[in-house]
Amino acid sequence: RNICIIGLGYIGLPTAAVFADSGWNVVGVDINPIAVEKINRGEIHIEEVGLAELVKKVAQQGSLRAQLEPTYADCFIIAVPTPHNEDHTANLDYVISATKSILPYIKEGNIIIVESTIPPRTIDDVVAPILREQGWNVGEDIYLAHCPERVLPGRILIELVENTRIVGGINGKSAEKAAEVYRSFVKGQILLTSAVSAEMAKLMENTYRDVNIALANELVKISEHLGINALEVIELANHHPRVNLHLPGPGVGGHCLAVDPYFIIEKAPEQSVLISDARQINNSMPYFVVEQLKKIVPDNRSKIAVFGLAYKGNIDDIRESPAMDVLNILQQEGYRLGIYDPHVQQEQVNFKLSSFEEAISDAECILVLTDHNEFKSLDEQQIINLMKQPVIFDTRNYVKIKNKDKIIYYNYGNLY
Numbered sequence: 271r272n273i274c275i276i277g278l279g280y281i282g283l284p285t286a287a288v289f290a291d292s293g294w295n296v297v298g299v300d301i302n303p304i305a306v307e308k309i310n311r312g313e314i315h316i317e318e319v320g321l322a323e324l325v326k327k328v329a330q331q332g333s334l335r336a337q338l339e340p341t342y343a344d345c346f347i348i349a350v351p352t353p354h355n356e357d358h359t360a361n362l363d364y365v366i367s368a369t370k371s372i373l374p375y376i377k378e379g380n381i382i383i384v385e386s387t388i389p390p391r392t393i394d395d396v397v398a399p400i401l402r403e404q405g406w407n408v409g410e411d412i413y414l415a416h417c418p419e420r421v422l423p424g425r426i427l428i429e430l431v432e433n434t435r436i437v438g439g440i441n442g443k444s445a446e447k448a449a450e451v452y453r454s455f456v457k458g459q460i461l462l463t464s465a466v467s468a469e470m471a472k473l474m475e476n477t478y479r480d481v482n483i484a485l486a487n488e489l490v491k492i493s494e495h496l497g498i499n500a501l502e503v504i505e506l507a508n509h510h511p512r513v514n515l516h517l518p519g520p521g522v523g524g525h526c527l528a529v530d531p532y533f534i535i536e537k538a539p540e541q542s543v544l545i546s547d548a549r550q551i552n553n554s555m556p557y558f559v560v561e562q563l564k565k566i567v568p569d570n571r572s573k574i575a576v577f578g579l580a581y582k583g584n585i586d587d588i589r590e591s592p593a594m595d596v597l598n599i600l601q602q603e604g605y606r607l608g609i610y611d612p613h614v615q616q617e618q619v620n621f622k623l624s625s626f627e628e629a630i631s632d633a634e635c636i637l638v639l640t641d642h643n644e645f646k647s648l649d650e651q652q653i654i655n656l657m658k659q660p661v662i663f664d665t666r667n668y669v670k671i672k673n674k675d676k677i678i679y680y681n682y683g684n685l686y
């Protein structure tokens with residue numbers, strides 16, 4: 271059986287490799303000629319655990335081949351990015367052009383699957399009409415479904431196989447046909463539904479997390495105002511069997527949680543009150559962090575050591591990272607900065623990164639913004655020796671301090 275996968279990025283390439291390893295003859299399509307050449311040589315252009323070995327294997331055995339243009343196949347999978355516009359609305363240009371690119375190759379009986387994250391009703395209102403314009407009776411002559419990806423970077427190859435998969439068809443027959451495709455390798459459950467429910471379920475998973483984090487962040491603001499230890503409150507409340515307050519922090523980053531809720535808001539702005547407020551609360555956290563820091567270090571001629579740029583721990587991804595916002599605000603306030611992130615490379619940013627020692631030298635506060643493993647236990651002797659005053663403000667409640675008598679430690683539990 272032949273499958274053609276459009277988009278060979280973080281989702282498309284692992285998906286293509288897994289299909290190629292499960293008995294399918296796979297053609298991967300990407301507009302990037304460097305990616306195409308590399309994959310055909312059995313190499314990869316992105317980093318993901320286990321992917322290099324798998325791509326090498328399937329490229330060598332000939333079951334995965336990459337090219338710049340689509341070709342005839344039994345099934346087409348669209349896995350292109352959905353960037354967002356300035357006003358946070360979804361930019362569907364890639365999804366639309368990918369759909370149009372396969373039109374000349376579609377034959378009766380083909381299955382077309384969109385994996386890209388899309389606003390609710392996109393399959394019904396945007397993708398299906400493009401196919402209908404070509405004269406296809408969608409759902410009868412050809413089948414159309416949305417099967418959102420929900421894998422976690424670093425565990426993609428495992429989660430692709432083991433996670434539950436949502437398969438949303440434009441009609442029941444389409445869902446059934448698309449589910450058959452995934453049954454070739456998915457060990458998790460396959461849940462059949464409508465396209466619009468699949469679109470909404472994917473977005474709500476990330477929105478659920480975003481709203482819950484906003485609740486925790488709001489608790490921190492309330493507690494700071496009233497003189498309450500927010501972290502203790504979370505600890506206590508979470509002993510209740512049906513309560514799971516999330517972790518507060520400097521804000522919410524990444525290209526999923528900080529982006530996907532807007533795809534719901536754009537379609538139903540008047541109804542999305544809570545979702546929209548949650549976004550605002552999380553977006554306000556970098557300002558809150560700087561306000562608190564100003565109480566600790568009021569003199570803006572001081573040096574601050576900023577620890578962590580990545581949007582979460584142990585990754586190098588700085589997309590939508592709240593740490594970048596904190597950095598900008600601190601710069602506007604006039605503070606001198608030493609910036610340290612052991613996971614981020616100098617080429618990724620247009621300002622200078624420092625070593626641990628450089629960053630803390632002469633600094634009056636270490637501001638922890640990311641929960642990297644390296645920050646759990648810091649070299650306290652160096653902190654005591656090199657800093658102007660040994661103070662830490664830990665927005666993640668992550669650092670463990672041994673010399674409690676020598677180092678002043680603030681987190682969201684003792685802001686008052």
Ligand code: SAJ
Binds near residue numbers: 419
């Ligand atoms: N964060 C908090 N407090 C928390 C949990 C997270 O402040 O209690 C912050 C993190 O620091 C980070 C942001 O939220 O800045 C997002 O991190 P995350 O680990 O929650 O999620 P992502 O964006 O790395 O991946 C999510 C996952 N979705 C869910 O867990 C529902 C993943 O399974 C999805 O595949 C991915 O989005 C996606 O591609 O949509």
